[in-house]
Amino acid sequence: MVHKYAPKSVVRRLPVYLRILDNLILNDVEIISSKELSEETGFSAEQIRKDLAFFGAFGTRGSGYNTIFLREKILKIIGLDEQTNITVIGAGHLGIALIRYNVQKNPYVNVVAAFDIDASLVGQRILDVEINDISKLKETVKKYDVKVAIMTVPAEHAQSVVEKVIESGINVIFNFAPVKLRVPENIHVHNVDLSIELQSLIYYATANR
Amino acid sequence: MVHKYAPKSVVRRLPVYLRILDNLILNDVEIISSKELSEETGFSAEQIRKDLAFFGAFGTRGSGYNTIFLREKILKIIGLDEQTNITVIGAGHLGIALIRYNVQKNPYVNVVAAFDIDASLVGQRILDVEINDISKLKETVKKYDVKVAIMTVPAEHAQSVVEKVIESGINVIFNFAPVKLRVPENIHVHNVDLSIELQSLIYYATANR
DNA sequence: TCATGTGAAGAGCTTCACAGCA
DNA sequence: TGCTGTGAAGCTCTTCACATGA
Structure with a gap:
């Protein structure tokens, strides 16, 4: 390696x-x-x-x-020659959108489960993807050899969630929470911060330069 | 300029x-x-x-x-010293997530309206943001001096939608549709292709390198 | 003294120009 | 001939090292 x-x-x-x-x-x-x-x-x-x-x-x-x-x-x-198992953590609108898109349009990945802390969401399904309590994360990761976690949780929970994700054995994270996650060097985090991207775009909308 | x-x-x-x-x-x-x-x-x-x-x-x-x-x-x-008016085109889960996030958490922008072609969505509101028929776009852009369009429409509609957006007078576009939009040089398009980003991430999840 | 501001060096990525080969 | 593959040049962005000034 x-x-x-x-x-x-x-x-x-x-x-x-x-x-x-x-x-x-x-x-x-x-x-x-x-x-x-x-x-x-x-x-x-x-x-x-x-x-x-x-x-x-x-x-x-x-x-x-x-x-x-x-x-x-x-x-x-x-590494897409075999399907990659992924999970979505945080089943808000963005999480749901990502589950739906990947299940329906991305043939190279397999969304094995979603997670949330909201008890009212747990047990629901988005296109056959079950929303579980976050306490079940490690078990699921082991069972399905989940390689990537998509995190769409609120900023204030992101650091504690990422620690659970790493603890579960995942080392590639696609993070949408608008915070800088503190993780060990061997963990690969890719951040997409949509409001930051929108704000920087506005620079190009301003007329006087 | x-x-x-x-x-x-x-x-x-x-x-x-x-x-x-x-x-x-x-x-x-x-x-x-x-x-x-x-x-x-x-x-x-x-x-x-x-x-x-x-x-x-x-x-x-x-x-x-x-x-x-x-x-x-x-x-x-x-250019955030004054609030910037923006619009979201495509009121699916991703569009709704972006409307909600920007209304609640992004103090620098003002989502003046959303648009969709789906008649069953038209007239609904997401946190006070009304979903209108796309035919009303130009009118809204003129009325509110809308500077940025966020496009969360299906790939197959994206090119025709972007042409309407440009026609309406907007020249900064935040595009989530997974296609290369063909636009004049003076139009600033920022693409975020979430399944492409996820797929490229998987490269870093593969063990043997 | 301490942290900013900045030329110079370095690293990474893209474009150029053309050699190599079906 | 036509398109790939690739050193070399060029460009952009980052890091280094230190002069500057509160």
């Missing part, structure tokens, strides 16, 4: 290629050039070639990339 | 400083050093000083930054 990751910027773009390849394959397209991928993604063709070349020579000079072959390669690289 | 923006990376961090300053001021803290801000944010102290120094010399050597003064400066820089 050597920790040499690909550049973050590359990793972020891989699933974009994947989505396009899925569509192309659905439409029986067998070959795609970096130029065409560029048009679909908005990334430059050189960048796409560099991204893919980082992992190996997947294309054919003069023609392009075989869609099915490239898709398989990207799936392997990301 | 000169288009010379601050570095994107800096703009993204400004609202983070703002949130911490809001908290400090609430607790009657008057002075904060870049070192302390570093501990709160996880950004390096040098980076914080560089970020702030880009816009001027806001600190006092030997002591730090005055919280109230710095907050005012950042508000002015981002």
